[in-house]
Amino acid sequence: MPLTLTILGAGAWGTVLSFLLEHNGHKIRLWSRRHDQSLAATLEGCPIIVSAVSIKGVPALARQVRQIGLAPGTILVSATKGLDGETTCLASQIWQENLPEHPVVVLSGPNLAKEIKAGLPAATVVASHQPDAAQTVQQVLASERFRVYTHHDPLGTELGGTLKNVVAIAAGVSDGLELGTNAKSALITRALSEFTRVGTVLGGKTETFFGLSGLGDLLATCNSPLSRNYQVGFRLAQGQSLETALAEIGETAEGVNTANVLFDIAQQKNISMPIAHQVYLLIHKKVTPSQAVEALMERELKPETPGA
Ligand SMILES: NC(=O)c1ccc[n+]([C@@H]2O[C@H](COP(=O)([O-])OP(=O)(O)OC[C@H]3O[C@@H](n4cnc5c(N)ncnc54)[C@H](O)[C@@H]3O)[C@@H](O)[C@H]2O)c1
Numbered sequence: 001m002p003l004t005l006t007i008l009g010a011g012a013w014g015t016v017l018s019f020l021l022e023h024n025g026h027k028i029r030l031w032s033r034r035h036d037q038s039l040a041a042t043l044e045g046c047p048i049i050v051s052a053v054s055i056k057g058v059p060a061l062a063r064q065v066r067q068i069g070l071a072p073g074t075i076l077v078s079a080t081k082g083l084d085g086e087t088t089c090l091a092s093q094i095w096q097e098n099l100p101e102h103p104v105v106v107l108s109g110p111n112l113a114k115e116i117k118a119g120l121p122a123a124t125v126v127a128s129h130q131p132d133a134a135q136t137v138q139q140v141l142a143s144e145r146f147r148v149y150t151h152h153d154p155l156g157t158e159l160g161g162t163l164k165n166v167v168a169i170a171a172g173v174s175d176g177l178e179l180g181t182n183a184k185s186a187l188i189t190r191a192l193s194e195f196t197r198v199g200t201v202l203g204g205k206t207e208t209f210f211g212l213s214g215l216g217d218l219l220a221t222c223n224s225p226l227s228r229n230y231q232v233g234f235r236l237a238q239g240q241s242l243e244t245a246l247a248e249i250g251e252t253a254e255g256v257n258t259a260n261v262l263f264d265i266a267q268q269k270n271i272s273m274p275i276a277h278q279v280y281l282l283i284h285k286k287v288t289p290s291q292a293v294e295a296l297m298e299r300e301l302k303p304e305t306p307g308a
């Protein structure tokens with residue numbers, strides 16, 4: 001049955017999600033902070049609200065939506081891949097705190113917006129503690145060009161999509177320095193162990209990090225120049241400053257902020273995150289790209305324990 005749905009955030013991802021939903025026959029109200037639109041009017045009567053704003057916009061927007069109030073049963077879908085700098089919370093946690101009576105569904109997967117916009121096939125995950133809500137979103141969003149899987153681990157699903165952005169910066173550096181396929185393969189594999197380690201401490205399930213929203217998104221983002229986070233790393237390796245790289249990319253690269261928040265989390269919880277640590281040092285100009293590679297290669301020798 002065709003529905004009227006709201007998408008909050010008219011950036012690259014919000015726009016492509018609206019194409020996918022319109023393709024399925026739904027009517028979309030696309031809200032942007034830049035347009036003179038009433039948020040209350042945009043939300044009214046919509047059974048599903050999709051948030052695709054950058055993490056820095058989520059806390060204030062979630063408070064606004066709480067003040068307006070939603071009809072009982074309205075589902076909130078969070079498509080943001082980031083960690084809040086102030087609270088270290090994921091976007092879905094911020095939404096759930098503000099909308100405790102409403103089902104929250106996480107949407108995450110290997111989903112480069114430009115490929116999906118071009119009509120290329122892709123798959124994603126919708127995860128929630130409320131399986132009915134995840135199934136509803138699956139039915140509404142799935143099509144012959146966008147395959148949607150449900151999942152029961154929203155925290156792990158969202159963490160996979162968030163943590164891989166930091167690794168994508170490192171992968172961009174690896175390609176920018178022309179370190180070759182062996183180096184990038186080692187980087188991606190060790191990074192998967194690293195983010196499984198922090199992800200499980202934060203509450204995600206180990207197996208989730210080996211699925212579409214973990215390994216799947218890691219492979220997509222680390223291997224595509226379409227990824228803004230990969231582009232950040234690639235440009236840093238070519239000698240651009242972070243400020244110039246971000247300005248020229250012009251869209252959100254969540255990995256920069258995530259590297260900062262992860263650094264705090266790793267310190268607080270005493271988790272070893274050597275790759276994320278080098279990304280943190282690099283974006284703070286404490287090491288050069290080559291020094292970051294050297295530091296990773298010269299770490300103390302140890303046995304390999306995949307996934308740990
Ligand atoms: N582009 C992709 O391929 C893709 C795919 C999956 C997930 N995501 C995630 O979706 C989110 C949005 O990414 P995007 O690609 O659309 O980025 P974008 O830079 O194109 O758009 C960002 C959106 O967030 C809004 N925004 C930014 N700061 C805000 C603030 N302070 N208050 C309110 N709104 C604010 C902007 O107005 C815009 O609508 C990110 O978390 C990203 O990781 C992106």
Ligand SMILES: O=P(O)(O)OC[C@H](O)CO
Nearest residue numbers: 109110111112227228229
């Ligand atoms: O362009 P990026 O680096 O934000 O990546 C976009 C999506 O998260 C890929 O799944």
